[in-house]
Structures are given as C-alpha cells and as structure tokens.
Amino acid sequence: MAATTVPEQTTKRHAGRPSDRPGGAARTGMSRTVRQNLQAHGFLIGAVLCFLVFSWYPMVREFIMSFQQTKRGVTSWVGFRNLDRVYHDPYFWTAWKNTAQFTLYALVIGFAVPFVVAVVLNELRHAQAYLRILVYLPVMLPPVAGVLLFKYFYNPEYGLFNHVLSSLHLPTSQWLDSSHTAMISVVVAATWMNMGSATLIYLAALQNIPGELYEAADLDGAGLWGKIWHVTIPQTRMVLSLMLLLQIVATMQEFTNVYLLTGGNGPENSTMTVVYMVYQYAFRYNDFGSAAALGLFLLLVLAVFSGVCTRLSRNAD
Template identity: 65%
Template sequence: MSAPTLPGSREAFVRAFKRNVSAHAFLIGAVICFAFFSWYPMVREFVLAFQKTENGATSWAGFDNFRYVFGDPSFWQACRNTLLFTGLALILGFVVPFVVAVVLNEFRHAQGFLRLLVYLPVMMPPVASVLLFKYFYDPGYGLFNRILVFLHLPAQDWLQSTDTAMISVVIAATWMNMGGATLIYLAALQGIPGELYEAAELDGAGLLRKIWHITIPQTRLILSLLLLMQIIATMQVFVEPFLLTGGAGPEGSTTTVVVLIYQYAFNFNQYGGAAALGLCLLVLLAGFSAAYVRLSRDNEN
C-alpha cells in the first residue's frame, strides 16, 4: 500500500498545474504580448532618448537630444498649443457632458434611446468621425458655413485660420469623446438619493441651487477622477489635429506635443529627439496617473 501523497509534494503540484494548464497558457501569452508591445517600447524609448544615429551608426548622446528639443522653438509652440487644447477641451469636454447628463437624468422615458444617441459618436471609428467634421468645416460647401449663411452671418475659414483652427479641433474632439463621460456622470447622478432633492424642493431651492448644493458635492469624487482622465487624454491628442489640419495647421497653430513627436520621427528623422520628447511627456503624465490611482483608491475605500 503506497503512502498518501502530501498536499505540498511534487505530485500534488503536477496535478494542480495540469488542472490549470490552460489558464497558465493564456496568462503567459498575455504577459508576452504585454511585454513585447508595452514594456519593450518604453525601455527602447528610454534608451533611444540618450542616443543619436548618424550614417547608420548609433552612439550615446547624453542629454544632447533633450537640449535639442528644449532649444527648438517648435517645442514651446507645441506646448502652448497642447495647453490651449487641454484648457478648451476641459471647458467643453468636462462641462458639456455633465450638463447633458443632468438633462438626461430629468427624463423619465426613452432613457435607453437617449443614452444610445449620446454614446453613438464613441462607437464610430475616429477616422470616420474626423472626416465627417472635415466635411462640416469645408469653407465652400460645409454644413457649418451653410448654417452661418442661412443666419445671415459671415462664413468662417474654420481650419484655415489661426483664430478658429484650434477651437474647431476641440469641437470635433468633444463630440467624438463626450459619450463615455456623459454615461459615467449619468450613473453617478442616478446614485444620489432622491430624498435630498425632495428636501431641497421643500426648502424652495431652484434647479441651479440643487445642482450646486447637492449634485456637485455628491459627485465630487467622480468629477475629480474624470477631470484627471481628461487631462491625461487631451495632453496626448493626435488623431484630430493630424487628420483635420495635417498636424501643423495654419502657422503651426494646431501642432501639439504628440504631433511634434511624430514630426520629429517621421518628417525630420530625429528619432532621438522624438524619444526625448516622448520621455518628457511620459514623466508628466505619470504624475497625473499617480494622482488618478490615488483618487481611485480613495473611491474604493
């Protein structure tokens, strides 16, 4: 009669491994894909930021790439454009979804259809949405100029003018991405106890007072989380300015930091400068990401 197998013996480990071999295979595959497509590019970017390539030969450049980036006037213009885009996108993309969510929360019928209608732009391919807005912004036959002419207002060179190019990009980006934030706000609003609004109505509070004293305080944490998420997203904007204005825009008015990274790498063959600029952006966004993780933990607790 053989001795019983101990739980911690080699045979028990083999049996447990065989039971979970499929799970281990999927896990190993996911780790390999993540390492190849996420970790390796980050490590390669860090190394490339301190290298230079001349005539096919690669050598260490120290901080030369960073000095090149910080000494480039295009870098500072791209920083200003990115901050401008972030500010305008937060005014529209942060406030408008919240207002839309408050309005939708007042509807008692057809909420499912209205949610689908609001979220529909997010489901569309980004390129299709951008090309749709490019048609709207066309100075000749575009929809927006037709509306202005119908209202007896002067037509605008939406994407061809330095005064309107950036706000045009922001409007397109807001329409494309506001659906997700609106649904998150709506879910948060529906979690607010109705007794608070009933008590406020008994005290004679109007709509604005209820929003200021009840809605905003009750959704303060969600508002903070989405604010950080939108800052992280808007500082990485690329698709909208690249497709709407070719990246640079009139007199470089829509060149963002990520667009400049693209130009360094593929237009100027300055891969070291592109990696250095990308590393700077990575460090900046890591700070916002750390704040987002901290707020998320506070929300869980």
C-alpha cells in the first residue's frame, strides 16, 4: 500500500502546476515574451518621444513661425511676407554663395583627406592603435579649444603658420583677415577638428574588404592606384556615398567655426553663411519669423538634395 501511495501523492502534488497542465508551458512562454516586448517597447517609446520633442517639434514649430510675426508679444499671421523679406535681403545670395563655396572646399579637402589617411593607416603594420588615437584626438577636443588653437596659428603677427613660412623664406598670408583666404582657412580648421570620425569609419570599411581581392589584383599586375581604383573604391562605395551625403548636409549648416574664427561675416562678408544669417535675424534683429523663413529655405534645399542623392544611389545599386 505504501509503495503505491507515494506516487499517487506525488502525482497529485504536481498536478496543479501550470507548466504540467495542457498548454501551461505555452502560456508561460507567452507571458515571458509579453514582458520582454513591453520592456523593449518602453525603451522604444522613450527614444521616439525624445526624437519627437527635440527633432520633429522644432521642425514643425519653425515651419509655423516662418508664416508668423511677433511684435510686442503679439503674434500674427503674415503669410509669405517673411519668405519674401529674406529672399530680397541684399545678403541673401551672398550667404548662399559662401555656403556653396564652403561646401565645395570641404568636399575637396574634408572628404578626400580622411579617406587618404584611412588608406594609409590600413596599410601600416606597426603603431596602428597609436596612430588611430592621434587621428581621433582632435574630435575629443572641445570645439572652442580647437578654434582658439587655430586662431593662434592664423595670427598674422606671431602665428605658427606665418612663422613657418618666414623660416622657409616664403611669403606670409593674412589668413582670416583677407577675403581671399578666410574661407579656405576656416575649411582647414574644420577639417582638422572633424576628420577623426570620418577616418575611423573609412578604416572600418577598408578592413572589411576581403584580402583575396587585393591578391587577385596583384596577380593581374595592378599597382597601388589600380588597387585603390578597382578594389578599394568599389568595395567602399556605399560608405563613401553615405559619408558624402552626410558631409554635404553638415557643411551647409556650418556655423560654429565661421562664427568663432571670423566673427560670422568675415572680411568683406566673405564667410557669411546661411546659418549665420539665420542667427543674425533671430538674435541680432529679434526677427524670429524671418529667421524661421530662411531656415525653411535651407531645409527645402537640403531635403531636395538628400532625395536626389538617395535616388541616384538606389539606381546605382
């Protein structure tokens, strides 16, 4: 009797467990999945709310403000009057010309130099970690510190650059004080301070290229330039396209370096950009409607450009 009673009691004791009932394991797994999904959706909702508050709300608010005007605390709708005002501003096309010039210089210098540095770092076999830190170091500096450093370098009297040129018996330059060299000087400083991130991204893309492709290029007798043109660039085309788009969008919104190095306008308004003009409308003239209207112009230009580039990249694939 005792031998048969124990299993019966054990069976009765375990019969009430949800996992031993029909479908109990499935319900337990479902509840665990629901809890995990709720946690994941909680983090996702937080990120979406931050994105809405700090990204989309300012964009919508700017769009509304571009059709409004505020005087003595009273806001009224003015339609397209703000857009017309900024369009007929005498410095409107000057700002766009300088912005396009800055973007062009940044592409020639700031887009090509990081890629070349990444190719060189990828070919090195010693001190790679040290050189990566050295290249990325300017990115870790506060922007103001980097700007002050370059203001010292560019000083026409005791600056480092003119001192080096004088030591080599070469003609010196006015750098930031000349309308001919102010913009290119700002581009050089901005490239030095921001090239570290782009270099590391290019380096990561280069290290994902299979070595067999370079071995095949060696067997075909390709030189260094042949490997770069036929192997490196095609294999990193997607990264190059993305970085090109991001750099153009970023350089067309340049403000910090221009404002801190040249005061915004520069000699003969040679460094006045569209974003600096937005700053002038908002914080010097206290005309937030016109500032929003000019920002809307810039948003439309960047949106059209980004759409065209995305479409071309998709067709190229």
